[in-house]
Amino acid sequence: xxxxxxxxxxxxxxxxxxxxxxxxxxxxxxxxxxxxxxxxxxxxxxxxxxxxxxxxxxxxxxxxxxxxxxxxxxxxxxxxxxxxxxxxxxxxxxxxxxxxxxxxxxxxxxxxxxxxxxxxxxxxxxxxxxxxxxxxxxxxxxxxxxxxxxxxxxxxxxxxxxxxxxxxxxxxxxxxxxxxxxxxxxxxxxxxxxxxxxxxxxxxxxxxxxxxxxxxxxxxxxxxxxxxxxxxxxxxxxxxxxxxxxxxxxxxxxxxxxxxxxxxxxxxxxxxxxxxxxxxxxxxxxxxxxxxxxxxxxxxxxxxxxxxxx
DNA sequence: AGGTCGGCCTGGCAGC
DNA sequence: TGCTGCCAGGCCGACC
Numbered sequence: 001x002x003x004x005x006x007x008x009x010x011x012x013x014x015x016x017x018x019x020x021x022x023x024x025x026x027x028x029x030x031x032x033x034x035x036x037x038x039x040x041x042x043x044x045x046x047x048x049x050x051x052x053x054x055x056x057x058x059x060x061x062x063x064x065x066x067x068x069x070x071x072x073x074x075x076x077x078x079x080x081x082x083x084x085x086x087x088x089x090x091x092x093x094x095x096x097x098x099x100x101x102x103x104x105x106x107x108x109x110x111x112x113x114x115x116x117x118x119x120x121x122x123x124x125x126x127x128x129x130x131x132x133x134x135x136x137x138x139x140x141x142x143x144x145x146x147x148x149x150x151x152x153x154x155x156x157x158x159x160x161x162x163x164x165x166x167x168x169x170x171x172x173x174x175x176x177x178x179x180x181x182x183x184x185x186x187x188x189x190x191x192x193x194x195x196x197x198x199x200x201x202x203x204x205x206x207x208x209x210x211x212x213x214x215x216x217x218x219x220x221x222x223x224x225x226x227x228x229x230x231x232x233x234x235x236x237x238x239x240x241x242x243x244x245x246x247x248x249x250x251x252x253x254x255x256x257x258x259x260x261x262x263x264x265x266x267x268x269x270x271x272x273x274x275x276x277x278x279x280x281x282x283x284x285x286x287x288x289x290x291x292x293x294x295x296x297x298x299x300x301x302x303x304x305x306x307x308x309x310x
Numbered sequence: 311a312g313g314t315c316g317g318c319c320t321g322g323c324a325g326c
Numbered sequence: 327t328g329c330t331g332c333c334a335g336g337c338c339g340a341c342c
Contacts, residue, residue, distance in 0.1 A: 001335065032318095059336080076336050078320085091320095116319045118336070137337095161313065170337080178335070227321085227334090267315075268335065
């Protein structure tokens with residue numbers, strides 16, 4: 001599923017092919033693809049405009065068109081962008097035709113393909129509106145120089161949600177999805193269920209670093225292909241070959257050979273090594289008391305009844 | 311306000 | 327073989 005490295009891979013491949021060219025026509029074939037602005041309006045606004053830049057923030061791919069028109073694409077789980085597919089692929093939701101260049105003599109077709117139809121397109125007019133849109137949805141990316149241990153610690157202060165849920169929250173940490181969250185938490189030796197606000201100072205540092213490393217490794221490998229993700233020419237990414245825990249339940253941890261386990265955190269399949277990522281101790285009554293199994297019979301002199309809390 | 315959960319969607323696969 | 331039903335999950339909105 002496309003996370004930051006996958007979207008960045010697409011952006012880098014697409015950028016030289018589209019920058020400076022004019023959109024002949026944008027054809028929205030699935031009316032549910034567009035957000036607040038209707039498909040006809042998206043078509044009318046985008047068609048005929050020149051592409052000035054292709055940028056990215058978090059998992060959004062941003063087509064920057066002339067006159068401060070921005071088309072924000074989100075691939076969600078199964079979205080892919082294909083350039084000049086041999087035939088129009090099944091599940092094509094949007095088709096973009098680019099004006100021919102003198103050198104090529106023919107236009108290019110870019111297809112937004114998305115079997116599960118979770119992907120979306122959003123049209124935003126004006127740079128201020130773009131910033132407002134993004135700032136409301138996205139926090140800093142781990143690749144941002146300002147994304148430090150101190151930043152993470154401040155964000156997480158007082159939060160009780162599991163750290164995995166926290167890093168998956170795009171308003172906190174932009175660009176991280178299920179794959180890179182698992183890999184980064186393993187890299188930082190942090191259990192995914194640990195409350196976000198209860199990491200040690202060293203752990204915030206390790207996590208900030210591990211998130212950045214995981215994303216950079218993903219970009220270097222041109223993303224991960226589990227089932228749907230493809231490069232713009234249909235080629236697969238290779239980061240899945242470097243997974244250390246993600247989707248490796250029952251296989252040995254690369255560091256200690258303990259078998260990787262799968263659990264559900266924040267509704268997501270979550271993979272970890274329980275030896276390398278020790279489970280947080282449960283917060284309970286301050287005084288340790290004997291468990292029911294080993295307790296001496298109630299009322300005996302050795303075992304006064306435990307003090308009730310509150 | 312912080313946290314949890316269901317809905318969206320459909321291909322693939324396990325189980326019968 | 328063919329059917330049913332479950333699972334995957336990013337994001338949003340409803341709910342507690």
